[in-house]
Amino acid sequence: MSVLVFTENWDGKFKKLSFELISYASKVAEMLNTSSTVLSIGKIENGELEKLGKYGAKKVISVVSDGLTVLDNQAYTTVIAEIAQKEGAKVVILSNNNTGKALAPRISVKLKAGIGSGVSKLPLSVSPFIVYKRAFSGNAYANILIKSDVKILTLAQNSFDVVETSNAATIENISIQVDGSLVKTEIKDVQKQSGKILLTDADIVVSGGRGMKSSDNWKPILDLAELLGAATACSRPVSDEGWRPHEEHTGQTGKIIAPNLYFAIGISGATQHLAGVSSSKYIVAINSDKNAPIFESAQYGIVGDAQKVLPKLVEAIKEIKHK
């Protein structure tokens, strides 16, 4: 019996998301009086694999296979489910990111394992197995009972703190021959945004709404984001107008994020927008309308014209950072 956690890698490297997952899985394993095992697929240097032990994993299984260089959901599912069975995993944990969302439901059917998706806390109890997750797009939360013997959880990004330990993991390298006929996904082209902080990874996000009035007015937002090492985001009307790219749209139908700090600038705070950002630890709202609903969700607010307030804020932050 164990808790199996799957993490993808990004060009052979792991990132904070992986460490959150393993920290979380190790705590779940503790609750079950067992240990956590990490499954990695793809060619990774041993030094990078060893890092994973620091977050509490007792074992790291590194699978290398020519058939798995492309993310084919069917082929990956087969491998993850096989390893889960071999390890006698009672709980399989993945991220609630694009890859996790693609794989978890397939693994669920393969293992006949009930799924708790987008969990943001440790299970309330493990017997019965009850998890806490977002529902009604952040307007509520649900406690879900998972009845099957094996359980699958997908962990919401930025919802669990990374815990470093003095633990070291044993590393098991496995090479698997994947039946070529199983891999049906063919990649025609890849377009990567390089050098940008990913919105879903970012600790701080600076976001602009319709109140910014025009795409020409975005400089103060970009300045603040650059100063704070933050990602930039926007509300739906802004991406619909084409002022900012669609990738930046946060909200119910866009990206769901949970940074430590979210600046909502010129954003009124419609329910659909809040659905995407309400899990942020702190929300700062800057809006010229003192009745804007965003102030009900914000811890800090400024009623004023963003064009005037932001440059002053940038200067003030520069000043205190230099102290």
Added chain:
Amino acid sequence: MKILVCISNVPDTTTKVKFIEDSKKLDITGIQWVINPWDELSLTRALELKDEVANGIKSVTVVHVGPASSEPTIRKALAIGADDAIRVNAEPTDAYYVAAQIAEIIKNEKFDIILCGIESSDYNGSNVGGMIAEFLNISSVSAVSGLKFEGGQAIINREIDGGKEIVTVPTPFVAIVQKGIAKEPRIAAMRGIMMARTKPIKLVEPVSVDNLTEVINFEMPKPRAACKFVDPENPKQLAELLQNEAKII
């Protein structure tokens, strides 16, 4: 080529949800029900693809697992332009149950492309699409933000962390669809609403499947502390609060 679009019946996205019976059930009083927003975008794209005659799409069918009370939402999908509909007459108890029902439909009636929204705005699960594909042992592509045909082959855009991939998979496949797949949801015109009245909704009884999960109860989000307002002439105060009180910059 035939397309199947899976639709959920969800409360309008501006609904302030309330719960009854010890927070076990949603209070449906006064709720406006709509097609789940991502499903509506899937349907829109399916119809756009059908409109391009060269794509050779014969029909767009919608499928829904739910009780008779969700028929108005199915009629909406028909009014928007779906050719016909299938309703599995059952309470959608969890994603596994729903996916098993839809998979059964597809086993009995061949579809080439199955479209599912990436999540429903009520349970926010993101599970049904992938589960259907695994039940049927066919390909699935998730986080799909574009779908078109070139030379009879489906060309799919999928979002990855920090970028996009253009991929192909053979039919039949399940595409799990997100924002970007269609610009705006298509709106039903008067003619469509009239026609929808006579379009067929095929009623199918469920197959016996045990659900794997169940909702114990719901909780409301914790209310946030009241907003601290800072003088717009003195944003330095905000910078200090973020540094000293919140300790996040």
